[in-house]
Amino acid sequence: MSTNDCYHCGDDCTATPLFFDEKTFCCNGCKTVYEIFSSNDLSYYYDLQSAAGSTPKVIEGKYDFLDTESIVERLAEFTDNHLQIVNLYIPNIHCSSCIWILENLNKLNPNISSSQVDFPKKMLRITYSTEKSSLKAIVLLLAHIGYEPYISLDDYDNKKKSIDRSLLYKLGIAGFAFGNVMFLSFPEYFDLSSNKTNGGDFWLNQYEGLFRWLMFSFSLPVVFYAGRDYFISAYKGLRSKLLNIDVPIALGILVLFIRSTLEIIFDWGPGFFDSLTGLVFFLLLGKFFQQKTYSFLSFERDYKSYFPIAVTKILPNGTEETTQIHTIKKGDRLLLRNEELIPVDGILITGNGKIDYSFVTGESEPVYKNSGDKIFAGGKQLHGAIEMEALKTVSQSYLTQLWSNAVFQEDKTSKFQTITDSIGKRFTIFVLSIAFTATAFWLFYDSSKALNVFTAVLIIACPCAIALASPFTLGNMLRIFGRNKFYLKDTQTIEQLAQIDTAIFDKTGTITTAKKSTATYEGLELTEEEESLLKNTLRASNHPLSRSLYDLLSAQNIVTLDEFEEHVGKGIFGASNNSEIKVGSASFVGKENQNKIEHTAVHISSNSAYKGCYIFKNQYRAGISELFKAMSETIQVAILSGDNEGEKKRLEALLPKLTPLYFNQKPEHKLQFIKSLQEQGKKVMMVGDGLNDAGALAQSNVGIAISENVTIFSPACDGILDATKFEELYSYILASKKAMKIIKWSFVLSLAYNAVGLYFAITGQLEPVIAAILMPLSSISIVAFTTIATNILGKKLK
CATH class of the missing domain: 1.20.120 (Four Helix Bundle (Hemerythrin (Met), subunit A))
Known part of the structure; x- marks a missing residue:
């Protein structure tokens, strides 16, 4: 950099130079930014790229409108008590140093807990404390360091920005x-x-x-x-x-x-x-x-591909109805059970809100809400059932963003190298080697052709077609899967799904269906008060057996529980009017010496006294035998169940011989089981109901949650499969494998084109203008091939 160039922004400053710390600056703004960075140990910013900043503009009074609370509330993505999240468009983001400084804003303002940059969209997501800072203060800070956000009426009206x-x-x-x-x-x-x-x-x-x-x-x-x-x-x-x-x-x-x-x-x-x-x-x-x-x-x-999550809507006559969340309208009254996601912003009407906003903010401490408080989409209810009134319609795009939120992204995909990543670097080295080798040959043999050969090779062998093959193929497959009720988080999941060699299935709620289950009661008769408390305790739970039993029991008056607890893998506890009830496993309710029951059972105790149990006759999903038979030919399959061995003989008759069956597995056992398989080099897919299996879903290479009517949402899963498409799961895996073959065939076609073109280029027979026309045509042909091939593949899916 010239000594006359500004150290911060790189502009010429010969007219009015300012000197500080043996460096030259064009204005006080750039000098001030340098002082801020230096005093906060952020001078590494200039090591990433010299003259990376931009000249801060004078903005006195420009953002006074951010003192208005109603405007800030409209601009904020999330506001609750002392925490606020806002997305800002920063036009000046242009390089790695910009990303670095913007993701280290907490060093400039300690009241900012996190900041994330979406570089392609030039968006900055900031989480900060409203007790010690404000949106205006943060916007002014950004402007003073050269990253003034663009805030328009479109942001206030929640409209999309104009197309670039x-x-x-x-x-x-x-x-x-x-x-x-x-x-x-x-x-x-x-x-x-x-x-x-x-x-x-x-x-x-x-x-x-x-x-x-x-x-x-x-x-x-x-x-x-x-x-x-x-x-x-x-x-x-x-x-x-x-x-x-x-x-x-x-x-x-x-x-x-x-x-x-x-x-x-x-x-x-x-x-x-x-x-x-x-x-x-x-x-x-x-x-x-x-x-x-x-x-x-x-x-x-x-x-x-909206999430197949339904919610219970309470009708004006008091009855409950299951409805898809995209039909929710402002003013609808909704019932949310334990562990269910809040689909829309709303007002809490009844129940005790204990809401986990970690999906949105990254903070694991739950927030307690009372009747009349505002609650936000993306939170998860952790304490029994609540009723709320919707303030707006659901935003599917928001849920999509939530699913991919970096707050709970783990290293699952960071260790996975995509097919394009693995081939791109090698191909570039290969092309450059050919270009320089051919040029060296022609410099020795006929120097008049050397430059023509060099340019022709670089043009004809451009790897653009290879770069297009993967995103177009996998992007189209993502859409096709969504159309067939198989919703995947991203395109990398398809690549990982194609490599699966082991599939682990949960039993209850996964290979069994709650819709056709029947249950018989054995034990002491329940009083009217106990039946009411049982029904209302089950109403707050989302476990498949709770949902089944709730639907089978007679209607009762709805009461608000004083206490509710759900112990994952064990059972649920409810209390109201000094009465308590426990529902779950025999050990959970205090019945240790029960007779061995050869079926799935839900035990009940009231006020610490054992009452009896409901014995379920499991109804397995249609096509389970055919699915496991086909899958076991190429993939190792196993069942991991938290239930007892009552269904073992029935499962052995349904599933292929020698299929491993593991019972009495707690959630932590499932996770460790998958971990041990991965340590043996296995690529594991876990299929569960998304509740007790969250840990196992997160640990697996690909976690698939089965959705049936009302389900909880778990970002630990990589895909959501509609229960009606359960028997097609193996065909989706095969389709993923075929999609990877389409990409490889695209590479072959591209390499064949390059081989033919390189022959003419190296021999000096290829005119650059012809190569310039042929290259984009090859890219278009690759896109056409991948699109047609994936559409044909999609039509074969049922």
Whole structure:
């Protein structure tokens, strides 16, 4: 950096230089930011990239409107007691140093507990304490360090921001320049300079030089505006010691421009400005096609693949009805049971709210709410049943964001290398090696062809088609799975699903269905008060057996429990009007010496006195035998159940011979079992009901939660399968494997194209403009192949 450049922002400051700490600054704003960073031990910011900042603007009074509480409430994503979360659009985010400083805001303001950057969207998510700071103070801090947020009326009205049209502008400029350069190149194409009888001397003397310099002029905005993203990406990759796919593209553009400029300066020839502008135009056209197609796929998935979570709506006549959450309207009265997710913002009406907002804020301490308090979407009720009134309709996109929230993302995917990651670096090295080797050969054999060969190789062997194969294939499969009621968290889950070699299934609520279960009672008769307390205690629970028994019992008056506790894997406890009841396993209710029962049983004790048990006759899901038989041919399968061995003989008759069956497994046992399999090198899929199996779902390589009517939401799972599609689970796994084959075939097609093109490029027979046209066409053909192939694969799914 020049000594006359500002140390913070890089602007020229020869007119009014300021000196501080042996460094030069263009204004007090940049000097102040440097002082802030230095005093807070954040000077590493400048090591990431020199002159990375931007000049802070004077903003006195600009954000006074943020003192208005109603405006802040509309802008905030989450507000509760002392905590607030806000998403801000930061246009100045442009490099790794920006990300680093913005994710270390807590060092500048200790009242900020966390800040996360979404670099592609240039969004900053900030969690801060409202007791010691405010949104205005945080916005002013951001503005003072050069990252002023853009806050508009659209944010206040919760509307989406306008679409970034920069790619469209670049495509337009490149297309305009390409067309004009081609037009100006016609005399060169027809070689008028050698045709003296048709005015060749006139062309040669009068206009040849003018036309060539006009072509040079048209190429400038193409290279330095339309094509700059390739240079920036290549530079950042090389600076990070990473060879990305934009390196050979940037090299091709740069070499073409320099060679063409030298040719017209020294009058060696017309240059390759038509090839250059054509290359950038078709590259941008391919990128535009990719952006439009992939955004369509993403939109279609976001719209259709809502979470299959239902909620209980209380009708005006007091009856309860199960409804899909996307039908919730403002004013609806909802019943939320223990461990259920709050689907919309609302007001707590009855019940004791003990709400876990860790999904939203990352803080594990539950928040206690009383009647009349506001509760927010994304929280999870932890203490019995509550009733609430919806204040707005559900936002599926918010739940999608919640599912992928980095707050509870673990290292499951960080250790997993995608197929594109594994091939991209090798391919780039391969291309550059061929380019330099071929160039060295032609420099020795015929130096006049060396530059042409070098540029042709870099253009024809660009790995863009390979980079497109995976996102288009997996993105389309994500949409197809969603259409078939199999909802996956992200595209990486498909790749991991294709590698599964072991499948572990829970029993109750997973391979059994609660819809057709029957139960008989054995024991002392329950009093009317005990029946009412039992019914209301079951009403607050989400366990499959609780739901089944609740539906089987006769209607009772709804009462609010004084106490409710759910002990995962053991049972539930409820208390009202000095009466207590326990429902669950025999040991949980205090019946240790019970007779051995050969069926699934739910035991009951009232005021510490054992009353009896409900014996269930399990109803297994349709097609379970066929599913396990087909799956066991290629995948090791096993059953892990928390129940006793009462169903062992029946399961042995239903499942393939020698299928491992494990009973009396507590949640922690399931987790350890999966861990031990993974230590043996197994790729494990866990299929559970999402309640008792949360730990096992999180530990597995792929965790699938089965959804049936009302279910709890667990971000520990990687996918949610509608219970009606349970028998199709293996076909989804096979489809994932076939999707990976489609990607590999796409690689083969791309490599075949490159092999043919490289032959002509290396031998000096390939014109750069033809290569510039063929390359984006190859990308489009790969996209077409993957889209058609995945759609055919999708039609085969039932």
